[in-house]
Amino acid sequence: MTALTIKALVHETAAQLRMAGVEGPRRDAELIAGHALGLDRAALIAHGDDPVTDEAAARIAAMAADRAARRPMAQVLGTREFWSMRFKVTAATLDPRPDTETLVEAVLAVVGLRLxxxxxxxxxxxxxxxxxxxxxxxxxxxxxxxxxxxxxxxAVAAENMAALGLGGRATIVEGDWAAGIDERFDVVVSNPPYIPEADMQRLAPEVRLFEPRGALTPGGDGLGAYREILAQVPRVAAPGAIVAFEVGIGQADIVAAMMEACGLGPVTRKADLGGIPRVVLGQA
Incomplete structure (x- = not known):
């Protein structure tokens, strides 16, 4: 056993993360300790005076070092919750964000009775x-x-579908947007790379250094992926299909105009919890 209690180790870890400039260091320290010890937050507090084994302390130290280097918490823990489901996350995938739940909500609102x-x-x-x-x-x-x-x-997406019991209803394939798809769909959704190249250096280290660049930016003005996808949508969208995109700050009107030019209007917009127009949605 180490001489440290759980409470003391969490305090030390939080101090380390604070010095590294991590936002919410106490929260992240508790998440790291809870993950390493197999305890939720309530149990972590209840057992705060328990001593920590050397093995557990080493696990916490390794995870804390990763986080102090500004690796995203989802990659440190290996998972992220989204829509009340837990997803495996790696350096090959974007960290699922709460803002993206706005896209799911917007689509379901239009699906309505077709649920x-x-x-x-x-x-x-x-x-x-x-x-x-x-x-x-x-x-x-x-x-x-x-x-x-x-x-x-x-590979990560296929593993997630299997773990969630959805493997029999979802096919995950490698491809270039909808190229090679010869079927029509009732719902077409995408959260494509949309960050303008000029904005990449202003991103937080967690995003800029550790998330896959190709999933963040298409280069240039950030709109290239929408142009590519919308060129393919008429071929894969069934009559009346819902077509919905997540968009970046200041992009909603531009992408909406692009969709209307493709016959997907009138386009509606939905803001995220921060009041930022985050989703544009049209129908074929």
Whole structure:
């Protein structure tokens, strides 16, 4: 046993993360300790005076060092919760963000009474598979395809679908957006790379240094992925299909105009919890 208690080790870890400039150091210290010890926050507090084994202290120290280097918490822990489901996260995938739940909410609001119909869903740039999994969870008769350019991301998404019991309803494949797809879908969704190249250096170290660059920016003005996808949408969207994108700050009106030019209007917008227009949605 070390001489440290759980409470003292959490305090030391929080101090280390604070010195490294990590936002919310106490929260992250508790998450790291809880993960290493197999305790939730309530148990962590209740057992605060318990001593920590050398083995557990070493695990906490290694995770804390990773976080102090500004590796995202989702990568440090290896998982992230999204839509009340837990997803495996690696350096090959974007960290699922709460803002992206706005996209799921917007699609489900339009699906409405079709919730129980055998919808076909296409998720372009699926990453961890979180958007497709959330829609399949809420639409019990639906099936779908998730596509990603990264073979490593495809493997993670397929693993997540299997772990969530959705493997029989979701096919995860490697591909270049919808190229090669010869089927029409009732729902087409995407959270593509949209950060302008000029903004990349201003991102937090957790994002800029550790998340996959190709999932963050397409280069240039940040709109290239929307142009590519919208050129393919008429071929894969069934009549009346819902087509929805997550967009970056200041991009909603531009992407909405691009969608309307493709016959997907009128386009609606939905803001995230911060009041930022985060989703644009149209119908074929």
């Amino acid at each position: 129980w119909k055998p919808l076909r869903i296409l998720d372009l740039g699926t990453g961890t598979g979180c958007i497709l999994a959330a829609l399949l969870r809420e639409c019990p008769a639906a099936t779908g395809i998730g596509i990603d350019r990264s073979p490593a991301a495809v």
